[in-house]
Amino acid sequence: MSRLTKIEQETVINFNAGEEEAVVYTRDKAVIRKLDSLVTEFPEAYRCIKATDIDKTYSMPKQYVSYRKPRRITQERRDQIRTQMENINNSRK
Template sequence: MRKLSKYEKETIINWNEGETIASIYTFNASLKRRLEDFSRKYPLLCRLERSTPEGSVTYVMDKSRLSIRLVPPYSEERLAAAREYAKEHGFQVIQTEEKIA
């Protein structure tokens, strides 16, 4: 068993319009913890289907419990307000290169 690169450690969320379940395959540690917690709390809605030695898990869950949240970019006004708040409350300002959209 070889170590996988970060590129190979993917997350795949799959469902179709004909079924009521969604399948989630992931290596992401945060998502794995959230799915594990959810499946313990709601075993009728979510269950672990498979776990691999490489570190991936596959969960099957009721797709009505799954949502995708799209977050728009912050406005210049909100960024300016956040910068001002950080300066007033002693947060360190870190200069970064502008992100490429």
């Protein structure tokens, strides 16, 4: 695989109301690894439909594309998590 800049490592998801499948085109190695593992684990749902040395194109049911609300954490909970992580990191020293 050629060396791509961060800007060139794009992922494009394309689907419309008239079709049941979504098409994912990506040049991002992390996304390729994730989708390749899904293709291996769930070949009935995820398919690699085209591959070159720098990109891959996948097909999947469009219902598998999801939108999520951002997680809301109170400042109190952030402080708790920060303290826990500090304790974990200090115990490793």
